[in-house]
Amino acid sequence: MSQTSTPTVPVLSVKNLTTSFLVDGDWKSVVRNVSFDVMPGETVAIVGESGSGKSVTSLSIMRLLASNTSRIEGEVMLNGRDLLSISEKDMRGVRGNEASMIFQEPMTSLNPIFTIGRQISEVLTRHKGMSKQEARAETVRLLEKVRIPNAQSRFDEYPHQFSGGMRQRVMIAMALASKPKLLIADEPTTALDVTIQGQILDLIKVLQEEEGMSVLFITHDMGVVAEIADRTIVMFRGDEVETGPTEEIFHCGKHPYTRALLSAVPKLGSMQNHAWPTRFPVVDMKTGLAVEPIEVAGTVEKGRTPVLSVKNLVTRFPIRSGLLSRQTGSVHAVENVSFDLFQGETLALVGESGCGKSTTGRSIMRLVDPTGGDISLDGYDVLRLDQVSLRNMRKSVQMIFQDPFSSLNPRMTVGSAISEPFIKHRLGTVKQAREKTADLLEKVGLSADMAKRYPHEFSGGQRQRIAIARALALDPKVIVADESVSALDVSIKAQVCNLLLDLQQSLNLSFLFISHDMAVVERVSHRVAVMYLGEIVEIGPRAAVFDNPQHPYTKKLMAAVPVPDPARRGIRRGISNDELKSPVRGMDYRPPVREYREVSDGHVVQVA
Amino acid sequence: MPVYIGKRLLVAIPTLLIISIFVFSLQKLLPGDPILAMAGEERDPATIEFLREKYHLNDPIITQYLSWVGGIMVGDFGVSLRTNQPVLELIGQKLPVTIQLAVMAMILAMLIGIPAGILAAVYKNRTLDYVANVVALSGLSIPNFWLGIMLILLVSVNLGWLPASGYESIFVDPVRSLKTMIMPAFVLSTALAAQLMRHTRSAMLGVLSSDYIRTARAKGLSPREVILSHTFRNALLPIITLSALLFGELLGGAVLTEQIFTIPGFGKLTVDAVFTRDYAVVQGIVMCTAIGFIVMNLIADILYVLLNPRLRATL
Numbered sequence: 050m051s052q053t054s055t056p057t058v059p060v061l062s063v064k065n066l067t068t069s070f071l072v073d074g075d076w077k078s079v080v081r082n083v084s085f086d087v088m089p090g091e092t093v094a095i096v097g098e099s100g101s102g103k104s105v106t107s108l109s110i111m112r113l114l115a116s117n118t119s120r121i122e123g124e125v126m127l128n129g130r131d132l133l134s135i136s137e138k139d140m141r142g143v144r145g146n147e148a149s150m151i152f153q154e155p156m157t158s159l160n161p162i163f164t165i166g167r168q169i170s171e172v173l174t175r176h177k178g179m180s181k182q183e184a185r186a187e188t189v190r191l192l193e194k195v196r197i198p199n200a201q202s203r204f205d206e207y208p209h210q211f212s213g214g215m216r217q218r219v220m221i222a223m224a225l226a227s228k229p230k231l232l233i234a235d236e237p238t239t240a241l242d243v244t245i246q247g248q249i250l251d252l253i254k255v256l257q258e259e260e261g262m263s264v265l266f267i268t269h270d271m272g273v274v275a276e277i278a279d280r281t282i283v284m285f286r287g288d289e290v291e292t293g294p295t296e297e298i299f300h301c302g303k304h305p306y307t308r309a310l311l312s313a314v315p316k317l318g319s320m321q322n323h324a325w326p327t328r329f330p331v332v333d334m335k336t337g338l339a340v341e342p343i344e345v346a347g348t349v350e351k352g353r354t355p356v357l358s359v360k361n362l363v364t365r366f367p368i369r370s371g372l373l374s375r376q377t378g379s380v381h382a383v384e385n386v387s388f389d390l391f392q393g394e395t396l397a398l399v400g401e402s403g404c405g406k407s408t409t410g411r412s413i414m415r416l417v418d419p420t421g422g423d424i425s426l427d428g429y430d431v432l433r434l435d436q437v438s439l440r441n442m443r444k445s446v447q448m449i450f451q452d453p454f455s456s457l458n459p460r461m462t463v464g465s466a467i468s469e470p471f472i473k474h475r476l477g478t479v480k481q482a483r484e485k486t487a488d489l490l491e492k493v494g495l496s497a498d499m500a501k502r503y504p505h506e507f508s509g510g511q512r513q514r515i516a517i518a519r520a521l522a523l524d525p526k527v528i529v530a531d532e533s534v535s536a537l538d539v540s541i542k543a544q545v546c547n548l549l550l551d552l553q554q555s556l557n558l559s560f561l562f563i564s565h566d567m568a569v570v571e572r573v574s575h576r577v578a579v580m581y582l583g584e585i586v587e588i589g590p591r592a593a594v595f596d597n598p599q600h601p602y603t604k605k606l607m608a609a610v611p612v613p614d615p616a617r618r619g620i621r622r623g624i625s626n627d628e629l630k631s632p633v634r635g636m637d638y639r640p641p642v643r644e645y646r647e648v649s650d651g652h653v654v655q656v657a
Numbered sequence: 658m659p660v661y662i663g664k665r666l667l668v669a670i671p672t673l674l675i676i677s678i679f680v681f682s683l684q685k686l687l688p689g690d691p692i693l694a695m696a697g698e699e700r701d702p703a704t705i706e707f708l709r710e711k712y713h714l715n716d717p718i719i720t721q722y723l724s725w726v727g728g729i730m731v732g733d734f735g736v737s738l739r740t741n742q743p744v745l746e747l748i749g750q751k752l753p754v755t756i757q758l759a760v761m762a763m764i765l766a767m768l769i770g771i772p773a774g775i776l777a778a779v780y781k782n783r784t785l786d787y788v789a790n791v792v793a794l795s796g797l798s799i800p801n802f803w804l805g806i807m808l809i810l811l812v813s814v815n816l817g818w819l820p821a822s823g824y825e826s827i828f829v830d831p832v833r834s835l836k837t838m839i840m841p842a843f844v845l846s847t848a849l850a851a852q853l854m855r856h857t858r859s860a861m862l863g864v865l866s867s868d869y870i871r872t873a874r875a876k877g878l879s880p881r882e883v884i885l886s887h888t889f890r891n892a893l894l895p896i897i898t899l900s901a902l903l904f905g906e907l908l909g910g911a912v913l914t915e916q917i918f919t920i921p922g923f924g925k926l927t928v929d930a931v932f933t934r935d936y937a938v939v940q941g942i943v944m945c946t947a948i949g950f951i952v953m954n955l956i957a958d959i960l961y962v963l964l965n966p967r968l969r970a971t972l
């Protein structure tokens with residue numbers, strides 16, 4: 050503990066916090082001996098990967114875990130009172146009053162059947178003894194404080210009428226209602242798009258200053274930590290491995306795990322001197338020693354015809370309403386998108402929710418039916434294939450999805466999951482399929498004897514490797530990787546990215562890498578296309594787009610990405626509450642004709 | 658809202674048409690001949706032919722169907738082949754009895770099943786939950802005729818608290834009416850309460866584990882507020898669906914229970930009509946039950962919209 054003795058008393062002082070869960074009749078500790086202080090006005094971050102116990106720590110402080118299956122030991126002093134020894138009734142007077150909490154999922158954290166106004170005023174009537182009218186007036190003031198436009202009129206609206214970012218603002222307003230001394234923010238920006246994340250981080254910082262409260266910030270994102278935290282606690286599998294001022298943790302972390310974690314974090318702007326995609330440095334979790342990252346030599350064969358060529362792709366989804374389901378509008382998911390992908394190349398499609406990047410990927414696979422355009426893939430005229438040729442076409446292009454937990458059939462062994470495409474496409478005998486499966490498992494870094502196991506026996510990273518093996522079973526030329534590393538922990542993410550780079554090199558694969566994560570994209574791709582509202586607004590070689598972004602949206606997107614560099618702490622992006630625009634258009638909408646200009650060789654930008 | 662209800666009623670018309678076709682054709686496909694049943698021992702060909710003509714049984718099937726549906730449109734469900742009474746009159750005599758029994762059974766079932774389900778969910782995997790589950794299972798597995806007979810023995814014969822059987826209209830003598838109906842209603846409600854309890858429990862558990870309940874608890878709300886206002890109102894949707902279905906079923910009548918308590922309800926009418934091949938009556942009863950089901954579903958849909966602001970927005 051590197052606790053500098055300041056004369057002030059900490060707002061929150063946690064000592065030897067140990068939390069255990071009752072699992073099959075045994076008490077299993079998930080958080081062990083965690084101790085830290087949070088000073089008035091200070092921001093302390095708890096950072097760690099999944100299973101590190103960071104969220105359990107925050108829920109233990111608030112005593113929000115199920116009382117019959119969990120046991121909390123130690124001491125949690127809030128304003129001089131031990132929260133673990135007071136009655137449940139007294140604890141209710143603390144929650145939402147002296148200490149309040151905001152959560153990760155703004156979409157599900159608000160009750161869908163009550164107006165947001167009612168949900169906020171509830172706190173005021175409960176803790177401050179306000180009348181309904183007083184609470185209403187105060188709630189409107191709070192909604193204004195969190196910069197929700199037209200606060201007065203939005204009081205009576207329901208959660209579904211708000212976007213994710215706006216809902217998180219509502220959650221913050223609710224948490225601040227009783228002017229708490231401590232705000233616990235459990236991954237408050239993880240589920241948000243990057244530009245919205247920037248807004249919410251800024252808002253928390255501003256409100257913290259205005260209210261003078263302390264913040265305990267739980268996150269897995271080193272970039273967010275660097276931006277917001279005065280001090281940082283690193284947790285690993287239930288233990289607090291290191292505590293210190295954020296700069297120290299970042300620059301001279303002592304614990305090997307800290308260093309391993311930090312080196313696995315992709316850092317936007319770290320690729321300035323690299324010409325090619327570069328592997329993530331691999332750090333030994335025990336020694337903390339890093340293996341220098343290797344640049345992957347040129348794999349791209351530009352001279353030949355592109356393996357995938359998309360021209361003027363348009364995909365729209367009709368919106369129907371009324372008794373007769375008349376079409377009243379369309380989601381213009383993909384609007385006039387064109388690009389080429391060469392053998393051995395990685396083209397990244399980046400953008401925020403609703404920009405059409407996933408729909409583009411699905412259109413190429415014909416998992417959705419595009420409205421118009423041309424797609425030529427390995428000689429197939431994709432949009433004009435009959436059922437039989439479509440099946441054959443899918444040998445050339447395969448997909449890896451985001452969630453490795455739901456994209457593998459739980460009742461199928463991983464071996465049969467991997468060999469199924471091989472057998473269904475009649476590429477060989479069952480014996481050959483088995484050999485192929487064994488070979489693929491080895492290729493993705495697992496062992497051949499794992500084929501008999503079921504998905505639940507594997508971790509998230511391993512499952513994603515299995516999904517990759519399954520995609521490789523047909524020897525495809527192109528792989529559409531739709532947010533394939535987004536759900537993984539940083540260290541696992543680095544490993545899977547490295548695997549993809551290795552496979553690209555050895556099998557000469559082409560990747561369409563769909564991602565919202567700018568830092569990962571910078572690391573793995575040869576070329577980048579930035580999508581906004583269904584259109585590509587900027588496309589070009591990775592170095593050109595990242596070093597010399599031209600389109601305002603690209604610039605905005607890059608500025609919003611939190612960079613794991615504590616020197617950036619306290620940066621403000623300027624409070625804004627722009628929302629992501631919706632690609633839903635009326636029947637009379639005609640997409641405007643766009644003009645493009647070439648910035649440099651292959652770097653093309655939409656003229657706004 | 659009126660527009661919504663209007664639309665839903667329009668949608669109900671094709672449903673009813675399909676049901677009517679189904680009911681009508683089932684009757685014609687079933688073995689047995691009502692005329693033979695009516696003619697009894699005689700089997701005089703002339704009589705049989707006369708009866709067939711009289712009841713239009715010799716007409717083409719389409720004509721028969723159309724005249725039947727046409728009759729229903731103007732409130733004429735035909736005449737019972739057995740008693741010559743208009744079907745509507747027969748149904749009109751029994752319907753109030755069945756409705757009263759169904760309403761009382763449903764209220765009892767909800768009063769028992771819903772609170773039990775809430776408690777079982779709140780005290781999940783603890784004694785109260787186990788007790789509620791065992792009671793619910795018993796409610797489902799104990800046959801109604803047995804429970805009815807036992808109750809009559811205990812409450813009426815031994816204790817003499819309630820009449821063992823009979824029926825009194827609620828409009829004539831409300832107290833006596835409730836007294837005679839409470840036992841059969843309770844017998845009917847046991848299985849319903851058990852189903853409601855199970856559904857309430859699982860709906861409550863689903864909502865209790867949701868993020869917004871965690872938010873409500875993190876606000877410092879009392880367990881009462883969290884459970885009754887934040888959780889229960891969200892858990893109501895599946896409970897409404899189930900209640901509407903169960904009530905629709907009750908409207909079909911409860912043969913055994915009616916028999917044991919000698920209540921002149923729908924169930925007995927149905928069974929008698931089926932055994933005597935009294936087509937007109939069976940068809941009338943099925944159509945009435947179907948209309949009852951549709952009305953209950955409509956009510957459930959309206960409640961849905963009232964409870965769920967998201968659905969309200971799409972109106």
